[in-house]
Amino acid sequence: MSIEGSSQKMLTQALCSMVRxxxxxxxxxxxxxxxxxxxxxxxxxxxxxxxxxxNDWGLEHHEHILAARNSTI
Incomplete structure (x- = not known):
């Protein structure tokens, strides 16, 4: 599995936390x-x-979020 910006170690730790x-x-x-x-x-x-x-909210507001990020860089 690959999620942009996430390492295998981070994903494994998150999964272990959800199991725990x-x-x-x-x-x-x-x-x-x-x-x-x-x-x-x-x-x-x-x-x-x-x-x-x-997730749906994030997809709906994705462009606005990216624009806000780019305006603060």
């Missing part, structure tokens, strides 16, 4: 090579609508 906080369930498979998968828990799923609304 009970938002994501991590399942380790006893395989070689190692395989791990992640799914949202019930609590994590309850945040989906809120996160999607925030």
């Amino acid at each position: 906080d009970g938002l994501v369930l991590q399942r380790d498979h006893a395989e070689v090579p190692p395989k791990v998968d992640h799914t949202l828990t019930e609590s994590g799923n309850s945040l989906r609508d809120c996160v999607m609304k925030l």
Whole structure:
């Protein structure tokens, strides 16, 4: 996975935090090579609508945000 401006280490730390906080369930498979998968828990799923609304807001206001950033540089 790649997210512009985010390192693999930062993404891994965020995922570990979400697992620790009970938002994501991590399942380790006893395989070689190692395989791990992640799914949202019930609590994590309850945040989906809120996160999607925030994402939609960001997409809707993206140009305004970029213009504001560029005007302060």
